Amino acid sequence: MADFIFLMHEAEPADPAEWEAYISRLNERGVLRGGSAIGRGFCLKKDGQAPPISSHIVGYVRVEVEDMAAAQGLLAGNPVYEAGGVIEVRELPRAIGPAQD
Numbered sequence: 646m647a648d649f650i651f652l653m654h655e656a657e658p659a660d661p662a663e664w665e666a667y668i669s670r671l672n673e674r675g676v677l678r679g680g681s682a683i684g685r686g687f688c689l690k691k692d693g694q695a696p697p698i699s700s701h702i703v704g705y706v707r708v709e710v711e712d713m714a715a716a717q718g719l720l721a722g723n724p725v726y727e728a729g730g731v732i733e734v735r736e737l738p739r740a741i742g743p744a745q746d
Contacts, residue, residue, distance in 0.1 A: 653702070683704050
């Protein structure tokens with residue numbers, strides 16, 4: 646299994662019931678690993694001026710599925726996607742650290 650994150654770009658606000666239905670469907674399939682709207686923030690850089698934040702990214706959903714094709718298959722019903730908005734689908738690399746049992 647692999648972890649994927651859906652980065653949702655700014656879109657028209659969706660009906661909360663649409664989000665509830667979508668999240669419930671992901672939960673029922675056992676693939677949801679988290680998600681949230683993204684609030685205000687800023688970029689930092691040790692030396693020099695940092696670029697502005699990516700203000701067009703407004704939320705994310707994290708899922709665990711077999712591959713990129715399976716992740717893409719979960720976009721149906723996503724309110725941003727269904728409204729014609731943009732979603733970046735990115736694979737999250739395995740964390741480096743102590744071995745997990």
